[in-house]
Amino acid sequence: MDELIRAIRTTPIIDNHAHPLLVPSALAQHPFISITSEANGAALNTVPSSLAHIRAVNQLSKILGCPATWHDVVAAIETERQKPNDAWMKRCLEGIETILIDDGLDGRDEVYDYAWHSRMTKEKCKRIVRIEKIAEEIINRSLKQPDTSPSDMFLDVIRQFDRTIDEAILDPEVAGFKSVICYRTGLDIPQSSPSLNDVNSSFLEVISTHRAEGNSQFKRLDGTLLNAFLVHRTATAIQNSLAQHKKPFQFHTGLGDNDITLTRSSPSHLQNFIRNYPQVPIVLLHASYPWTKEAGYLATVYDNVYADIGEIFPFLSREGQETALRDVLQLCPSEKILWSTDAHRFPERYLLAVVQVREALESVLTEYVRRGDLVIHQAIKIVQDILFNTSNVLYNLDLKLSSLPLISMSSLTPHTSDLNLLLLFLDKHPSTKLLRLCYLDYTATPRMRVVPVQRAISVLQSEGSLNIGITEACLGLLQNDTIISGVTATGEYKLRGIFSSIRPGPSESYASIQCEFLEQNCSELAMCPRSILRRTIQGAKSHGLEFVLGFEIEVVFLSRTQGSESRYVANAFSAGHAWNSARALQRKALLSVVDEIYGSLSDAGIHLETFHAESSTGQYEFVLPALPPLEAVDTLFHAREVICTIADRHALRATLYPKPFPMEAGTASHVHISISSPTGVEKGVYESFYAGVLGHIRAILAFTYSNPASYARMADSCWAGGRWVAWGTQNRETALRKISGSHWEVKVLDGLANMYLAMAAIIAAGTNGVLHHERLTWQDCSGDPAMLSNEERKHLGIEEGLPTGLSEALEALKRDEALIRILGREAVERYVAVKTAEVALLGNMKGREREQWLIERY
Structure with missing residues (x-):
C-alpha cells in the first residue's frame, strides 16, 4: 500500500x-x-x-x-x-x-x-x-x-x-x-x-x-x-x-x-x-x-x-x-x-x-x-x-x-484518515494485536492505555478517530499517583491517538501510538504537552521558521541486587568501561542487548546514526536521526521504550537517571537543533534565535532540568554544559554548543524532561528572539567559563549563572511573561504546581532512597 x-x-x-x-x-x-x-x-x-x-x-x-x-x-x-x-x-x-x-x-x-x-x-x-x-x-x-x-x-x-x-x-x-x-x-x-x-x-x-x-x-x-x-x-x-x-x-x-x-x-x-x-x-x-x-x-x-x-x-x-x-x-x-x-x-x-x-x-x-x-x-x-x-x-x-x-508522516493528518493509516500499518505488521496509546504527563512519566486492534478498527470505522476517556486528574498526578493540590478526579478529557506516529513495538504483538489530550467537545486542550509543541512549531512556521532536531539517548545499564535491601548497581560485565571503549561492546551479554536494540529500532523505522560507549560505567549513547520537531520527540519517546523494554528482557535496568554514580559522568539527553527553513542559513536569523534561547534559558531550565536530581549532573569542567548562561563554538562546557551555522546543541537537557514541553520552550524562546531581532550579546566562549576570571567572563557577556536547583528554575519560569504567553498561562501554572509538589515529595526521601525510587521510574 x-x-x-x-x-x-x-x-x-x-x-x-x-x-x-x-x-x-x-x-x-x-x-x-x-x-x-x-x-x-x-x-x-x-x-x-x-x-x-x-x-x-x-x-x-x-x-x-x-x-x-x-x-x-x-x-x-x-x-x-x-x-x-x-x-x-x-x-x-x-x-x-x-x-x-x-x-x-x-x-x-x-x-x-x-x-x-x-x-x-x-x-x-x-x-x-x-x-x-x-x-x-x-x-x-x-x-x-x-x-x-x-x-x-x-x-x-x-x-x-x-x-x-x-x-x-x-x-x-x-x-x-x-x-x-x-x-x-x-x-x-x-x-x-x-x-x-x-x-x-x-x-x-x-x-x-x-x-x-x-x-x-x-x-x-x-x-x-x-x-x-x-x-x-x-x-x-x-x-x-x-x-x-x-x-x-x-x-x-x-x-x-x-x-x-x-x-x-x-x-x-x-x-x-x-x-x-x-x-x-x-x-x-x-x-x-x-x-x-x-x-x-x-x-x-x-x-x-x-x-x-x-x-x-x-x-x-x-x-x-x-x-x-x-x-x-x-x-x-x-x-x-x-x-x-x-x-x-x-x-x-x-x-x-x-x-x-x-x-x-x-x-x-x-x-x-x-x-x-x-x-x-x-x-x-x-x-x-x-x-x-x-x-x-x-x-x-x-x-x-x-x-x-x-x-512526511508528521504532516499526514489533514490528508490521510486514521483508519487508513492503521490498516496500512497492519499490512506491514500483521502480527500486531494490541495498540499502546502513549502520553507523557507533567512529571515526564510515560503512561499508556492498551486497546485491542479490532476494537480500534471498529471505533475508527464508526467515529473516524480513536478517543479514550481519561480523568482530568491525569495531568495533575505525581509519579506515585498522588493528585496535587487544586486538582480533583472530577471531569474527563479525551485521549486521541495520533496515528501518523504509529510504530511497532516495543514488545511483540504491540504497536505504540503517541496521543494528544482533547476537551470533551474535542477541542484542543491548552495543557496537552504534545499539542503545546505542535502549536509552537506551527507558530514558528507562520513566521518562516522550521526546524529539525536530532536527539542523543544516553542510558546506563544497571543490575538489581537480590535480598531484603534490593537496589540497582553497576553490571558485573561493565568492568573496564570507558568512553568509546571497544571493550564495552565485546562482552557477549551486553552485545546481544545492543544488537537487539538496534534491530528493534530498525524494524520500527528508527535508523540510528551511531551508538557507542559513554564515560560512566555501563553508559551508552544512541544517536537518533534528525527529524522535524514533533516527529523527533515522538521517535525519542518510542526509542526509549524499546531500549528499556529490551534491557528488561535481559534482566537489566536501562535508566535515564542523571547521576547514577556520584564520581562519574552524568547522563544527559542532548538535542541538536538546526533551522531548516531557507532563512536558517542567515547569521542574523540563527543568532537571534539562539539569543532568544539564552535570554530565557534560566526559565527554560525548569523544563530541561525538570527534576531535583537533574542538578546533581550540573557541574563545571565535565562536558555537561557548565553552570553559566553562555555559548561557544564546539564548546561542551557551555549551555549552547555551536556546531556550524544554525546547527547548535543544547547541553543542559536530560532524560527526566517532558521533551514535548522542553522543545516547545526552546523553540518558543528562539522564535521570540527572531521576531524581536534580538542580538547575541554573549560572545563566543572558547574555554571553560568556570576557569575564567570575573573580568574575562564579563568581557564575553557571561554574567549570569544557571539556576542551581529546580525551585530556582521554577521561580525564573514564573517571572518569564514572554515564555508564559507563548506556551499558555494555564499550562505553565499547572506545570509549576506539579513540579512544586514533586519537589516536596522527593524532599521527604533520603538520598539513596530517592535515587533508587527515581531509577525505578526513569
Whole structure:
C-alpha cells in the first residue's frame, strides 16, 4: 500500500477547470464563507452547520495552527495574507501543476488575469473561453452603436462571435471552451441548431426588452434560442476545424447556485447533442452531482465524453465525496475521468479541494486494493489518470508527469484518515494485536492505555478517530499517583491517538501510538504537552521558521541486587568501561542487548546514526536521526521504550537517571537543533534565535532540568554544559554548543524532561528572539567559563549563572511573561504546581532512597 499512498500524495494535479483569484481590494466584497457552499445571500447564514463547512474549518485550523473555530480560521488567514511574495496563495495552490481558467465569472477589475496565476503554478496556466461571456460582451459593445439597426446588429454579433471562436481555436493560450447554458435554458438543448430566422426574432425581442427597461449595460442572455444557437455554433466550429487536436467543450452540469433549474441540469439531457458532434470532446463538469452515475455512463459509452469530478470538493461531506468517486468508477474508465477544483475568488478553495480529493482517493482506492478488486499498479494508474494524464492528453498540454516531494508522516493528518493509516500499518505488521496509546504527563512519566486492534478498527470505522476517556486528574498526578493540590478526579478529557506516529513495538504483538489530550467537545486542550509543541512549531512556521532536531539517548545499564535491601548497581560485565571503549561492546551479554536494540529500532523505522560507549560505567549513547520537531520527540519517546523494554528482557535496568554514580559522568539527553527553513542559513536569523534561547534559558531550565536530581549532573569542567548562561563554538562546557551555522546543541537537557514541553520552550524562546531581532550579546566562549576570571567572563557577556536547583528554575519560569504567553498561562501554572509538589515529595526521601525510587521510574 505504501506505493499507492505515495502516488496519491505526490501525483501533481492538472486543474482542468477553475476561476481567477480576487485581487486584494475585492476580497471584502465577497463572502468568504462561500468557500464551502453554493448558497448565497441569506442562505449563507446556515452554512456553518453543514458537514462540509465544519470539516473545512477543522482542516484549515490544523494547517494554520489555530483553534478550530471559523472566527479563528478567518483571523489566521488574514494574518497569512499579509505575508510577502504571495506566500499564502502559493501554499494554497501547492501540488497544482497548471490551471485551466474560465475567466468569465467575475468582473475583470475584481480578479487577476488568467496569466497571472502562472506565478503560483509550475507550468503556465491557460484559458477556458466561456462562450456566453463572449457573446454578452459582443452584444454590449454593439448596443453602444445606436445607429445600427437590430437586424444588422444581429448579423454583426454572429460574425464577431464566429471570428472570436475561430481565433480561440487557433490560440495556443486557449485550452478549450465552456458553456453555462445549464444556467440559461437547461441542458435539454435542441437536437439541431435553431434556424437563423428564429434566432434573429428571439434576438430582436431581447434587444427590445433591454432598451425598453433602460438598462445601461447588457449582462446576460436568459431563456432565448440564441443560447442553444451559440452552443451549436461553437460545437460546429470545433468539429469543422482543421486542427489535428480538437479543443474540448466543457459544460456546467449538476449542482450550482440557486439560479439554476436543477431538474434540467442532468447530463442525460445532452445525449442527442453528444451524438450530433462525435468529434467534439465534451467534458461534463462538477461530477454532474447529484447525477454522477449518469455522467459516468455517458463518458463510458461515448468516445467523445469525459467526466470531471470537480466542485464536490469541498462542497460535499467526506462520505458524499467518496460516494461520488465510487459512482463514477462504477462504469467509467479512468482514462475518461479528470479532476478540477472549480475554485474561484479565494485560494483556500484550491487548498481544501486538493486536500480532500487526495483523502477521497486514498480511502476509496485502498479499500478496492484490500478487497482484491485492484492491484497496486492498477490503482496508481487510476490516480495518475484522474489527477494528471486524462487532462494532459485531452487538452494537449504535453506536460511531463513527475512526482511531487513526498509528504512526511508528521504532516499526514489533514490528508490521510486514521483508519487508513492503521490498516496500512497492519499490512506491514500483521502480527500486531494490541495498540499502546502513549502520553507523557507533567512529571515526564510515560503512561499508556492498551486497546485491542479490532476494537480500534471498529471505533475508527464508526467515529473516524480513536478517543479514550481519561480523568482530568491525569495531568495533575505525581509519579506515585498522588493528585496535587487544586486538582480533583472530577471531569474527563479525551485521549486521541495520533496515528501518523504509529510504530511497532516495543514488545511483540504491540504497536505504540503517541496521543494528544482533547476537551470533551474535542477541542484542543491548552495543557496537552504534545499539542503545546505542535502549536509552537506551527507558530514558528507562520513566521518562516522550521526546524529539525536530532536527539542523543544516553542510558546506563544497571543490575538489581537480590535480598531484603534490593537496589540497582553497576553490571558485573561493565568492568573496564570507558568512553568509546571497544571493550564495552565485546562482552557477549551486553552485545546481544545492543544488537537487539538496534534491530528493534530498525524494524520500527528508527535508523540510528551511531551508538557507542559513554564515560560512566555501563553508559551508552544512541544517536537518533534528525527529524522535524514533533516527529523527533515522538521517535525519542518510542526509542526509549524499546531500549528499556529490551534491557528488561535481559534482566537489566536501562535508566535515564542523571547521576547514577556520584564520581562519574552524568547522563544527559542532548538535542541538536538546526533551522531548516531557507532563512536558517542567515547569521542574523540563527543568532537571534539562539539569543532568544539564552535570554530565557534560566526559565527554560525548569523544563530541561525538570527534576531535583537533574542538578546533581550540573557541574563545571565535565562536558555537561557548565553552570553559566553562555555559548561557544564546539564548546561542551557551555549551555549552547555551536556546531556550524544554525546547527547548535543544547547541553543542559536530560532524560527526566517532558521533551514535548522542553522543545516547545526552546523553540518558543528562539522564535521570540527572531521576531524581536534580538542580538547575541554573549560572545563566543572558547574555554571553560568556570576557569575564567570575573573580568574575562564579563568581557564575553557571561554574567549570569544557571539556576542551581529546580525551585530556582521554577521561580525564573514564573517571572518569564514572554515564555508564559507563548506556551499558555494555564499550562505553565499547572506545570509549576506539579513540579512544586514533586519537589516536596522527593524532599521527604533520603538520598539513596530517592535515587533508587527515581531509577525505578526513569
